[in-house]
Amino acid sequence: MRFVKGHGTQNDFVILPDRDGSLDLHASAVAALCDRRAGIGADGVLRVVPVKLSPEAVSIAESAREAGGPTGAEWFMDYRNADGGLSEICGNGLRVFARYLVDAGLAEPGEFDVVTRAGVRRVRLGREGDVTVDMGAPKVLGESRAGLGGAEFDGLVVDVGNPHLACVTGEPVTHLDLSSQPAFDPAVFPHGVNIEFLNAVGERRVVMRVFERGSGETLACGSGAVAAAVAAARLGGDPLGTWAVEVPGGLLTVTLEEHTSLLTGPAVLVASGDIPAAQLT
Ligand SMILES: N[C@@H](CCC[C@H](N)C(=O)O)C(=O)O
Numbered sequence: 001m002r003f004v005k006g007h008g009t010q011n012d013f014v015i016l017p018d019r020d021g022s023l024d025l026h027a028s029a030v031a032a033l034c035d036r037r038a039g040i041g042a043d044g045v046l047r048v049v050p051v052k053l054s055p056e057a058v059s060i061a062e063s064a065r066e067a068g069g070p071t072g073a074e075w076f077m078d079y080r081n082a083d084g085g086l087s088e089i090c091g092n093g094l095r096v097f098a099r100y101l102v103d104a105g106l107a108e109p110g111e112f113d114v115v116t117r118a119g120v121r122r123v124r125l126g127r128e129g130d131v132t133v134d135m136g137a138p139k140v141l142g143e144s145r146a147g148l149g150g151a152e153f154d155g156l157v158v159d160v161g162n163p164h165l166a167c168v169t170g171e172p173v174t175h176l177d178l179s180s181q182p183a184f185d186p187a188v189f190p191h192g193v194n195i196e197f198l199n200a201v202g203e204r205r206v207v208m209r210v211f212e213r214g215s216g217e218t219l220a221c222g223s224g225a226v227a228a229a230v231a232a233a234r235l236g237g238d239p240l241g242t243w244a245v246e247v248p249g250g251l252l253t254v255t256l257e258e259h260t261s262l263l264t265g266p267a268v269l270v271a272s273g274d275i276p277a278a279q280l281t
Helices: 027-034 055-066 091-103 222-236
Strands: 002-008 011-017 044-050 075-081 110-116 119-125 131-134 139-148 151-159 163-168 194-202 205-212 216-218 241-247 250-256 261-265 268-274
Touching: 002 091, 011 091, 027 044, 027 075, 044 091, 055 075, 055 110, 055 119, 075 091, 091 110, 091 119, 091 131, 091 222, 091 261, 091 268, 139 163, 139 194, 151 194, 151 222, 163 222, 194 222, 205 222, 222 241, 222 250, 222 261
Parallel strands: 011 044, 075 110, 163 194, 205 241
Antiparallel strands: 002 011, 002 268, 044 075, 110 119, 119 131, 131 261, 139 151, 151 163, 194 205, 205 216, 241 250, 250 261
């Protein structure tokens, strides 16, 4: 099977074009592909499947339509974490997914909709350059705490379609040891959580690191950047506006609007090749 490798601010993905919807992707195969020594290596997998060939995507698209949302999305981003688990959304993955569709001639540059497990999301891109994705309206659900290296961090519980705990540390985050899972309250996050640690470094600018559910520390997390901007904006007293989010893999821009949020950043395809069928079983 063909694959393409891409990344968005070094949050990297194996893209699997599944144009006839026939790929039965198991968690073990995803984990093997994402293995950085024995596999291709990635933070996650993006299966590219036509909406009409995925019953799951058809039902998500129908719900969106019934709620008065967009119609006509042709592609489903079936996102999997590096451990093989499913997630609702991946902001960086969605940019890379859109870049792949345009690059492969499966979509025209401009604006189009993509079905994700978090709902239908609009993307905007040219033939090259940055990609903007509409991440929907983040929901603040309360507060919780993360534990790391014997310290406790207060955080904001933010739903960006997937679960986040955004902790504003008030001090540099570069020294934090994110080599193992930070502690969190499983009663608040029964399905796990993505945990961001962030520090304000200027006017509407934060530095962020993240420990992602199912992938460990990654060099960027798009939905995490949205959650980080929400937490920082809340502390700053102005919930709307544009934030620069510096991550180890580069720079993301998040615009918080009244009814939605926009994530902008690079999306790059770096390689392609063939995966032996035996690797996918
Ligand atoms: N890297 C992603 C988020 C991927 C999913 C996440 N690990 C989860 O389990 O929810 C992003 O850019 O948003």
